[in-house]
Amino acid sequence: MTLHDVALQQPLFRVESLTKRYGHRIGCADVNFELWPGEVLGIVGESGSGKSTLLGCLAGHLRVEEGRIFYQGRDTLLMPEPERRVLSRTEWAFVHQNPRDGLRMGVSAGGNVGERLMAIGARNYGDIRETATDWLGRVEIASERIDDRPRQFSGGMQQRLQIARNLVTSPRLVFMDEPTGGLDVSVQARLLDLLRGLVRDMGLSVIIVTHDLAVARLLADRLMVMKDGRVIEQGLTDQVLDDPQAAYTQLLVSSVLQV
Amino acid sequence: MIEIENLSKSFTLHNQNSAVIPVMSGASLRVAPGECVALTGQSGAGKSTLMRMIYGNYLAASGSIRIGDVDVATASAREIIRLRRETLGYVSQFLRVVPRVPTRTVVAEPLLALGCSEREAHARAETLLSMLNIPERLWSLSPTTFSGGEQQRVNIARGFVHGYPALLLDEPTASLDARNRDVVLTLIEEAKARGAAIVGIFHDEGARERVCDREVDVTVFTPKAAA
Incomplete structure (x- = not known):
């Protein structure tokens, strides 16, 4: 077994009991998941479901009081700030919905x-x-x-x-917040095609937040469905979309207009 | 290669008074390497449901679906992703692709995902596209604008580009002309010859007789209460 194989035997990113509160209000609560090398995880839900808050917590943009976030076995919440900043400049990347937030x-x-x-x-x-x-x-x-x-x-x-x-x-891990939001459909398709190729060729692990289930189906290997700050269902992307178990996911999937 | 035991499935429609619809119970099926089994039964009997469960697209309520050393009914998403990449192929009736991706790449994708070089993957894709009579001038175009029959053939090329040890075929010869139908049946025979275990839905009786070793009527898996 090569070193590369050994690296594939453990998750790249692991989140345990993550909770974020704004005063008495819940941003996201009790989130648990693992992300493996080369895997694309989609986080879906309506606006206000806590998906962008969760992404902000994972990427270190928001302060987290409860829970643990491991990157390659190291707890990023306990990391000294300079070290975490180096991580987010090198091995991590963050693609904002609005390019103006990510570009100079x-x-x-x-x-x-x-x-x-x-x-x-x-x-x-x-x-x-x-x-x-x-x-x-x-x-x-x-x-x-x-x-x-x-x-x-x-x-x-x-x-x-x-x-x-x-x-x-x-980078090895890319966070994306609605990367195709606000773009024309034809422009979206081009971007999706580009992202898929890059993910495969670079072996990227991706956590992508989107409210667009069609985008999620084409890009994500796995999905987490969020509502009111909680993960109410997670699984293989096509399984969650074609055989949703939770009442809310069934509603979400059946509300999509068929083209 | 494929061993299904005592499988059951029901759908709970939460938004329709939480109606529980049992659709399958006690389903069992064994498919040996090199064997092709046809699922039969009238429309709505559960042929597609069973296929989707084997692929991990529908969750099983109970029972087991062993493919090689993986039980799809209990496997993690990650294990199923790997199973689909390496072991289990699925030719569905509909092609679902990212718009704008050229046909050649759509067909080569399963090999690229396995780490094949682009050259090798594209060469194999082109061989299949030629066999299935997709004109070369279409290879660099996205299949989203193709006719139904052409899309079906692109889908088949994609399903046969890698030598999956287990294959699910949903109406692989529907909407094909005689010449292409013959190519597809030959591909199925070749897959059997190299030891693939195949489960298929074939409304085309002639096709069924030519490639299938036996038939399983899924009506026997319909729950008694619903029958």
């Missing part, structure tokens, strides 16, 4: 990608520019746009740029 709008496309590289110590300008150009190509942005600022880009291009900026450091 005043910096060129190439700069947006290169900045992440510089943050982990890259210094050679030529190398950085070359890697940035390569990544713009992988997310289907023409290389002659490298010096343009994101605000000159369409919404779909901005989102692809945000993905390039996030993946350039070859």
